[in-house]
Amino acid sequence: xxxxxxxxxxxxxxxxxxxxxxxxxxxxxxxxxxxxxxxxxxxxxxxxxxxxxxxxxxxxxxxxxxxxxxxxxxxxxxxxxxxxxxxxxxxxxxxxxxxxxxxxxxxxxxxx
Amino acid sequence: xxxxxxxxxxxxxxxxxxxxxxxxxxxxxxxxxxxxxxxxxxxxxxxxxxxxxxxxxxxxxxxxxxxxxxxxxxxxxxxxxxxxxxxxxxxxxxxxxxxxxxxxxxxxxxxxxxx
Numbered sequence: 001x002x003x004x005x006x007x008x009x010x011x012x013x014x015x016x017x018x019x020x021x022x023x024x025x026x027x028x029x030x031x032x033x034x035x036x037x038x039x040x041x042x043x044x045x046x047x048x049x050x051x052x053x054x055x056x057x058x059x060x061x062x063x064x065x066x067x068x069x070x071x072x073x074x075x076x077x078x079x080x081x082x083x084x085x086x087x088x089x090x091x092x093x094x095x096x097x098x099x100x101x102x103x104x105x106x107x108x109x110x111x112x
Numbered sequence: 113x114x115x116x117x118x119x120x121x122x123x124x125x126x127x128x129x130x131x132x133x134x135x136x137x138x139x140x141x142x143x144x145x146x147x148x149x150x151x152x153x154x155x156x157x158x159x160x161x162x163x164x165x166x167x168x169x170x171x172x173x174x175x176x177x178x179x180x181x182x183x184x185x186x187x188x189x190x191x192x193x194x195x196x197x198x199x200x201x202x203x204x205x206x207x208x209x210x211x212x213x214x215x216x217x218x219x220x221x222x223x224x225x226x227x
Contacts, residue, residue: 044218089154102154
């Protein structure tokens, strides 16, 4: 079945460092791909998405490109802030477009 | 506008008891989803409603779990004979009509603890 694998955390960075969180997927066809973020004490929020190959999703300085050849959707940010500390989830839309399949999540901690 | 709301925010119960978890989707959203998030894991799909009907209940773990959405708005997830392994955060999400391009908006979750 469809699945998502993302790098294990925690990832600990200093402020203004470059961030990459790896995400790869296994799926039938070409599903829409998502990054969701969960800030401490808050619910899941959509960060960005891409619906077809080579699309780039972007939001709040974060970017991810849908790579069909490598079945990947890595999350990047050029300069992280303390406020980016959260858990990040990669996900794909499966099952006839009604079911999100999530990775296990990657915890990011950014220190001043 | 108001987002997805879930009640209660926390629920503690004893093994073997019955619990109900409630979800109020965003007004006008016809698609509603339930997920379960165990500690340290990503959310796992349970069930999807389109209007009043369960269009996909393939994620429900066993027949102790049941969900309803009688009027196509509020949904209730019901768990009978709770077990300690049911302890998790139960998340509800809604989207406008359930098509591929739409975003699923999540509620804050109900944290269930079965003692």
